[in-house]
Amino acid sequence: MSHIPADLKFNASHEWVRVNADGSVTVGITDHAQEALGDVVFVELPAVGRVLASGDAAGVVESVKAASDVYSPLDGEVLEINAALESAPESVNTDPYGAAWFFRLQPSNPAQLEAMLSAEAYAQEIGE
Amino acid sequence: MTATPQHTPLYAEHLAAGGKIVDFAGWALPIHYGSQLKEHETVRADAGMFDVSHMTVIDLTGTDSPAYLQRLITNDVRKLGFVGKALYAGMLNAAGGVVDDLIVYLTDWGYRVVVNAATREKDLAWMRQVAADFAVTLTVRDDLSMLAIQGPHARAKVAAARPALADTINSLKVFQGLPVGAWFVARTGYTGEDGLEIMLPDADAPAFWRDLVAAGVAPTGLGARDTLRLEAGMNLYGHDMDDSISPLAAGMGWTVAWDGERDFIGRAALEAERAAGVSMKQVGLVLEGRGVLREGMAVQVAEAAEAGVITSGTFSPTLKHSIAIARVPSSTGDTAQVDLRGTLTTVRVVKLPFVRHGQKVFA
Numbered sequence: 001m002s003h004i005p006a007d008l009k010f011n012a013s014h015e016w017v018r019v020n021a022d023g024s025v026t027v028g029i030t031d032h033a034q035e036a037l038g039d040v041v042f043v044e045l046p047a048v049g050r051v052l053a054s055g056d057a058a059g060v061v062e063s064v065k066a067a068s069d070v071y072s073p074l075d076g077e078v079l080e081i082n083a084a085l086e087s088a089p090e091s092v093n094t095d096p097y098g099a100a101w102f103f104r105l106q107p108s109n110p111a112q113l114e115a116m117l118s119a120e121a122y123a124q125e126i127g128e
Numbered sequence: 129m130t131a132t133p134q135h136t137p138l139y140a141e142h143l144a145a146g147g148k149i150v151d152f153a154g155w156a157l158p159i160h161y162g163s164q165l166k167e168h169e170t171v172r173a174d175a176g177m178f179d180v181s182h183m184t185v186i187d188l189t190g191t192d193s194p195a196y197l198q199r200l201i202t203n204d205v206r207k208l209g210f211v212g213k214a215l216y217a218g219m220l221n222a223a224g225g226v227v228d229d230l231i232v233y234l235t236d237w238g239y240r241v242v243v244n245a246a247t248r249e250k251d252l253a254w255m256r257q258v259a260a261d262f263a264v265t266l267t268v269r270d271d272l273s274m275l276a277i278q279g280p281h282a283r284a285k286v287a288a289a290r291p292a293l294a295d296t297i298n299s300l301k302v303f304q305g306l307p308v309g310a311w312f313v314a315r316t317g318y319t320g321e322d323g324l325e326i327m328l329p330d331a332d333a334p335a336f337w338r339d340l341v342a343a344g345v346a347p348t349g350l351g352a353r354d355t356l357r358l359e360a361g362m363n364l365y366g367h368d369m370d371d372s373i374s375p376l377a378a379g380m381g382w383t384v385a386w387d388g389e390r391d392f393i394g395r396a397a398l399e400a401e402r403a404a405g406v407s408m409k410q411v412g413l414v415l416e417g418r419g420v421l422r423e424g425m426a427v428q429v430a431e432a433a434e435a436g437v438i439t440s441g442t443f444s445p446t447l448k449h450s451i452a453i454a455r456v457p458s459s460t461g462d463t464a465q466v467d468l469r470g471t472l473t474t475v476r477v478v479k480l481p482f483v484r485h486g487q488k489v490f491a
Binding site (some may be wrong): 027038039041042044062064065066069090093 | 159160163164165351355418419420422442443445470
């Protein structure tokens, strides 16, 4: 059983979103995703200022096993990236919802959040 | 192959140790017990153990056993000068492709041959077919489990866990193996570290595993087994070579004993290949920047129009960057280019292996 925090939104490609007080959102990959990937050895992040559409490839996670794209869950502009992931990619395995956030986005279409999965729906999606 | 993966006698131990179980060639085996990277590092620095009970052990008896092996394998069993010595070899088809790689031990009953698990059925069919012309009996030892205990402290920890094995463990030189009662203890492995491979009756395996855990030997999964052997520059069947690949293009030229007229299967094809000039060779690739080289990626070289291919690639936990084994045109020089997820990236071409005894060895 993987960990699925109740206060986050999810999508079927295993990204999570946390809505911050200022209206920006923080994006990462789920515990289930890191478990499936195995030990993460490299993370590639989008450039700050890049404008992403929902579903765009925004980065890459490389594990010992495979390379996997990370998709933007929402339309928006990249405000900040977690540069610490470049030197500590293993934090994706140890703290996927905390230290291993990927990037922060200013959503241009916040209504898209409503279409994302709740923790319960995501649990169902991954068969837990 | 059965639809439901088979369990080795150590299956319950894998679950107890937190193993993440996957289906490997029809066997339910652990890919890791938490962290593949940590398990890899433990084998390089201390001692880890792998359940390799799925591998196929075959004993050979009968007066023609030596003649049979001289026909079956690329290496020359006359190199096995005394009981206990081991030899690595390829087993080829008539076209000179690799049916499998194997280790053969000279024993007091004849020989013991260890082949891969994924190739078991075709290997046995081929070995039996060749055996039809010889007075040799093949006995598949499915009653045996096999544990590989590897790492700089592996031999000492096994000797501490099972003092009855200590004398044999201390007497074995590298690439030798001897029976101890119903057990068979060999100083061989697939990691580039010192260590042992121990074959033992299925019923003895769980208690031995638990004693080794108590002695501080870390359960290690198939994931680390792959990164360890890749760093050690060792081939994996079905990836670095197969039925369609010549041993001369797969870094196995050293296992082919050419001297004399010994008519091993595949010799004529290899001689024709040599006469025409071997077109491909096996090399190591090193990517010092970010990214991971993966099996199947094309390798472009300036020296030849034909592309090569990565046959095994990974992130090296010891070196902290990506490495790969590749089959490339024989004219390939010191660099090559790999299409890394859309970016043509320059990699260094080096001689294998990458790591031995915990240390980087390539220039």
